Amino acid sequence: MHTQRLWLRAQQHIADGHLDAAASNLQALLQREPRNAQARMLLSSVALGRGQLRQGCAEAIAAAQALPDDAEMIATVAMCLFRVGETVATRQCMQHPEIARTRDAPALARLAHVWQMLGEHAAALALMDRARALGFDNPEFRYFRALQLQFNGRLHEAEREIEACLSQGPTHGRASLTLARLHRQTAERNHLDYIVRQLPRVEQGSEDHAAFEFARYKELEDIGRHDEAWEALQRGNAIMAVRNAHDxxxxxxxxxxxxxxxxxxxxxxxxxxxxxxxxxxxxxxxxxxxxxxxxxxxxxxxxxxxxxxxxxxxxxxxxxxxxxxxxxxxxxxxxxxxxxxxxxxxxxxxxxxxxxxxxxxxxxxxxxxxxxxxxxxxxxxxxxxxxxxxxxxxxxxxxxxxxxxxxxxxxxxxxxxxxxxxxxxxxxxxxxxxxxxxxxxxxxxxxxxxxxxxxxxxxxxxxxxxxxxxxxxxxxxxxxxxxxxxxxxxxxxxxxxxxxxxxxxxxxxxxxxxxxxxx
CATH class of the missing domain: 3.40.50.300 (P-loop containing nucleotide triphosphate hydrolases)
Structure with missing residues (x-):
């Protein structure tokens, strides 16, 4: 019960912005439960919030050394380790035996992203294929699986996967842009009509909106309609300039x-x-x-x-x-x-x-x-x-x-x-x-x-x-x-x-x- 109180107090201190107090509570908790990976990860986050990168790394590494048989937690720790530069510890996380036996498809998809960040694209695709075999499917997953197929040189399969992503309903500007870039479009074979139909459906001023304009630019340029292509390119860049102002x-x-x-x-x-x-x-x-x-x-x-x-x-x-x-x-x-x-x-x-x-x-x-x-x-x-x-x-x-x-x-x-x-x-x-x-x-x-x-x-x-x-x-x-x-x-x-x-x-x-x- 005392451990639970320390955990709840730490969370409240974080919510209130009192990171020093949160760190004290988490350190007290870890004296009682040194192999509590969840507490280690929260303490790592607190340290990073205080600008203390070395302590944040040390706590994340300690969490990796106390991982439970929980694929979702393994993915969380591995992603944190990679983002703070602990690449070797990230790879060690990815060798955890639970990954080979889990049937948690969403966790497998997250773990695939870890392999992608590490540059291990064949391993990333293998985990995505396991997730798909377990029934995991949504437009975002289809898009990222298409990227892995593309990265691995399987361009025809990537094209089919992007088309499947786009067929599932919601607008997905990044997928349309990737599709446009896979090969040169022609006047007879392109996706311009599809892009024009999707543009009224997107949130105006969103990155999704900008991506469709960049896709339209690429396809218009391929077929030689350069004035229209430039107008689309300007619109896409104008959206992104508002969203991401350069300092x-x-x-x-x-x-x-x-x-x-x-x-x-x-x-x-x-x-x-x-x-x-x-x-x-x-x-x-x-x-x-x-x-x-x-x-x-x-x-x-x-x-x-x-x-x-x-x-x-x-x-x-x-x-x-x-x-x-x-x-x-x-x-x-x-x-x-x-x-x-x-x-x-x-x-x-x-x-x-x-x-x-x-x-x-x-x-x-x-x-x-x-x-x-x-x-x-x-x-x-x-x-x-x-x-x-x-x-x-x-x-x-x-x-x-x-x-x-x-x-x-x-x-x-x-x-x-x-x-x-x-x-x-x-x-x-x-x-x-x-x-x-x-x-x-x-x-x-x-x-x-x-x-x-x-x-x-x-x-x-x-x-x-x-x-x-x-x-x-x-x-x-x-x-x-x-x-x-x-x-x-x-x-x-x-x-x-x-x-x-x-x-x-x-x-x-x-x-x-x-x-x-x-x-």
């Missing part, structure tokens, strides 16, 4: 502080080289700059594994700064850059990621936004090669504008914000080059698709690897791909993305003028 002033402060702090002298004091293998190869740059294509080409090399986009470096940076948060970088992390143990940062990063390599000596870490952290990456992991994708300003800006990133990359929904952000990105990359000469290899997208062999020879030399002719062809079998390019990069290498903005040269003239002085 340009905050971005300016963060970029300025980062450059002021990360001087050549600061970056010259690097962690010692431990020689521990396998080692990462970082690919970074603006989103939609060609990072997925380069990753796929590197993945054809016998020495390189390609696990996909890894959030581990920014999360381990936050752990070392003991600064909980969802963004890649914030003021609290910048405040603590001098206090971080960069050797520890490198060691923790490797400990959380090396499993991705399997038996290979190197593995790719492709998180485009890591361009903001390039200097800190080199400071913590001096052996790791860094590859920077460079794409023509208007091509990459337009490619961002026509993507739907949800609540990420909010600069992309307004062309003037896009232009300012691009300038800040270019200035930051120039800063890294000046402060760390020779560390980062710029890889020009136009050269990657135009002279693939010559470019890959330079890339592999920078990575300290011998040339492999297999690295000149992206199509065919390969690792799963979970980015917006997952269908496109399975095609033979092409140049369709070069100068794609010119179809809308008139509409993009203000953007061209804003970037006219940049090559």
């Amino acid at each position: 340009g002033a905050l971005e300016q402060r963060l970029f300025a502080r980062l450059q002021q702090h990360c001087t050549a002298a600061f970056l010259a004091e690097r962690a010692s080289d431990t020689g521990v293998a396998p080692q990462p190869i970082f690919i970074l740059g603006l989103p939609r700059s060609g990072t997925t294509l380069l990753e796929r080409l590197l993945g054809k090399h016998a020495a390189i594994a390609v696990p996909g986009e890894l959030p581990d470096f920014p999360r381990q940076l936050r752990w070392c700064a003991d600064a909980h948060g969802a963004s890649l970088l914030d003021e609290r992390v910048l405040d603590r850059l001098d206090a971080i143990d960069y050797a520890q940062l490198g060691q923790r990063y490797l400990a959380q990621t090396q499993w991705h390599a399997g038996a290979r000596p190197q593995y790719v870490d492709k998180l485009p936004s890591n361009y903001m952290l390039a200097g800190l990456i080199h400071k913590a992991l001096p052996r790791a090669p860094i590859l920077h994708l460079v794409r023509a300003p208007l091509d990459v800006c337009f490619s961002n504008y026509r993507a739907l990133f949800g609540d990420a990359h909010n600069y992309s929904y307004r062309l003037d914000d896009m232009a300012v952000h691009y300038r800040r990105y270019r200035a930051l990359m120039a800063h890294w080059h000046a402060a760390m000469p020779g560390v980062i290899l710029d890889v020009e997208y136009v050269q990657l698709v135009g002279d693939t062999e010559g470019t890959m020879r330079r890339v592999l030399a920078h990575c300290g690897l011998p040339f492999d002719v297999a690295c000149t062809e992206s199509s065919g079998a390969g690792a799963p791909v979970s980015t917006l390019s997952s269908a496109q990069v399975r095609e033979p290498i092409h140049r369709r993305g070069v100068d794609a903005w010119r179809r809308y040269a008139t509409q993009l003239e203000p953007l061209r003028m804003a970037l006219a002085d940049l090559a």
